Amino acid sequence: MRYLKQILQHTEQVLIREVADNIYEICRQYGNDIFLIADENTAKLLNKNILNKVSHLIIPATPVIPARDYDGSQCHATWMTPNRLNRAASLQAVNLVRNKAKDSDLMVAFGSGTVNDICKYASYLEGKDYISFPTAASMNGYSSANASILVDGYKKSFGAHLPKAIYIDTDIIANAPLRLTLSGFADFICRSTVQADWLLSHLLLGTEYNELPFKLVRNLEEILLREHLALAKKDKRVVLLLMEALLISGLGMVMSKGSYSASQGEHMIAHAIEMVTQDYSSSLHGEKIAVTTITMANLQEEILSIRNPITKPITLDVKHITQCFGNTEFIKILKQKQMMQQKIQEIICKEWSNISSLIKQNLLSAKHLQKVFEDLSIPYLPEHLNWNKEQYCKVVNLTFATRDRFTFLDLAGCIEKS
Ligand SMILES: [Zn+2]
Structure with a gap:
């Protein structure tokens, strides 16, 4: 992650280590009253003790579509929109989190796209810091300052802020549902x-x-294209290289002052x-x-x-x-x-x-x-x-x-x- 260390200015640190067991101690470095957001799937990865120690909201699991390679369970939960499936972060969800997290001084996202976007935008609107624990190499938004939020049926990108820190548990990222990892690969290789x-x-x-955002990922792109089949095998080294590429891609958007370098x-x-x-x-x-x-x-x-x-x-x-x-x-x-x-x-x-x-x-x-x-x-x-x-x-x-x-x-x- 040498590039990240060189170019990170707004986010204090990106750390890679086994974090799921130590999440409470990690969070306490950044705040006393912690509000954690996870979803039903990612919450299963947490040490149960943490849920007794911090305020939290576990959102219904992201609806999962049956697919050839998907190795998670099927679920048809709905999130704030009773009549239709909705996997995007909605403004209602953001408002709910804002209300529940009023007394906290740190918000924590433990999940992938939806959890991260809700936490990022809610913490931004509340003027609180947040830290991110990505659970899948599924998108480049962990290190970007924008949040993708569903408003009145339309997905919109809102300016928000960067996390104070991003912590990556290498086992969790490598063992994430394959479909999420492959989705992240496509979002990068565009x-x-x-x-x-x-x-x-x-x-x-x-x-x-x-050109800098592209130069920074050139070597990673070459390796990922050469060794793409290793992604399907959940090879830890290659999945982590993808995660690195996605994090740099997110920061590229910060450097470009807009999503120009990734969208x-x-x-x-x-x-x-x-x-x-x-x-x-x-x-x-x-x-x-x-x-x-x-x-x-x-x-x-x-x-x-x-x-x-x-x-x-x-x-x-x-x-x-x-x-x-x-x-x-x-x-x-x-x-x-x-x-x-x-x-x-x-x-x-x-x-x-x-x-x-x-x-x-x-x-x-x-x-x-x-x-x-x-x-x-x-x-x-x-x-x-x-x-x-x-x-x-x-x-x-x-x-x-x-x-x-x-x-x-x-x-x-x-x-x-x-
Ligand atoms: Zn994208």
């Missing part, structure tokens, strides 16, 4: 499509770009699909990202292979956007993007060969990514997640208008494909 999109925006529009077109498509289907429960974040990463990788390759692209105006009607997403917020974004067109056309005309060769330098091929996902039984096509293919294609075509971020999704709409 680095390739993310970097291509972010660099494209920089080269075409002069937006800020920082571009592939995340936009996944969010757009969630918005259209209102389905946040039936697959894991990283599984959606695996599918959308393959879509983006193919799209980027196709566009980059055009030698002299001919640009055309965006002709999309705003009605399409509102009909598809049921949201008028995006009209403004579409209009802004239509205004950028002339500038983009000019630069493409003059600079395309240079731009495409710079972007190609850091690209993983769609074929390579697909092979790795296939090897690990990670879903990579919309039908693998039971997404309607026709609806998926329609959403992919309109996704560019859902965010003011410029990606290959924008180019797809304004380049003539021969």
Whole structure:
């Protein structure tokens, strides 16, 4: 974890050791009145004594979907939304935790994505410190300052804060449900499509770009791609390398002052699909990202292979956007993007060969990514997640208008494909 020690400024420490048995003593270093959040699955990993010593909330287990590789138990618990399954952290959950934790001076997350997001956002709103005990290498949000929260049926990213410390129990992380680990791998390996999109925006529009978050994970990415099969065997060394990569990826977002280094077109498509289907429960974040990463990788390759692209105006009607997403917020974004067109056309005309060769330098091929996902039984096509293919294609075509971020999704709409 040498990189982390060098670049951590806001979080005091990331420690790796057997922590589950010592969690109370660890927490006491940071506060006296501790409020701990876990879920039904992660609470089983705790030493029972701690629950007698600290205030706590055990949230119903994350609903688990049967899947080929999943080795956990099936559960159909609901969380604050009685009529539908909901695996995302909701604002109601955050408010409940805020009320219960009023008298505490330290909040503690013992779990993965949902537990962490609830704790991060609730502690931020209450102005309290929190520490994080990740229980799976399932996402890159442990070391990011943003929290993903479900509000009125929409998942939104809120600015929050970093934990005072992150403690990793190596046994817990290595033995986490395989599906969670593989989801984390997909959320990390989208680095390739993310970097291509972010660099494209920089080269075409002069937006800020920082290569450091990618440089910091380059070696780890090489090892993970080479030894990806070890993830399926829950090999402790390789799962911990993934965890390290995810933590650095989270910090990359702090360095980039936004999610730019970890979330571009592939995340936009996944969010757009969630918005259209209102389905946040039936697959894991990283599984959606695996599918959308393959879509983006193919799209980027196709566009980059055009030698002299001919640009055309965006002709999309705003009605399409509102009909598809049921949201008028995006009209403004579409209009802004239509205004950028002339500038983009000019630069493409003059600079395309240079731009495409710079972007190609850091690209993983769609074929390579697909092979790795296939090897690990990670879903990579919309039908693998039971997404309607026709609806998926329609959403992919309109996704560019859902965010003011410029990606290959924008180019797809304004380049003539021969
Ligand atoms: Zn992600």
